Amino acid sequence: MIGKIGYTTSQATIIFIVVALVCAFVPAFFVEDAEAISLWDTCLLKIRPKCALDIIGVVFENGNITDACCHDLVQEGKVCHDTLIKYIAYRPLLVSHETQYLKKSADLWAYCV
Secondary structure, rough: OOOOOOOOOHHHHHHHHHHHHHHHHHHHOOOOOOOHHHHHHHHHOOHHHHHHHHHHHHHOOOOOOOHHHHHHHHHHHHHHHHHHHHHHOOOOHHHHHEEEEEEHHHHHHHHHH
């Protein structure tokens, strides 16, 4: 497991919820390409909010995932999963650890499939 990066799990959870809300309501400020916005909207519709938070918890913290959420992740598809994780990982507060997050994302995908 990757060690903590200097803030508590609850602080990290709050950051991700805020990022998700901002990205959901103001996607044009973060994504320039209309196709990427469409993919973002399409991907978010494929997964339950609780599972989305669990997936974020696994990739960006040290959370756990249920079999049901693994099923949602696989149903979401690899392209959607990779796109959403890269989208979040590239935020200014997180980009310095992007490589670690992408590895954890790939490990999660391998575990779920």
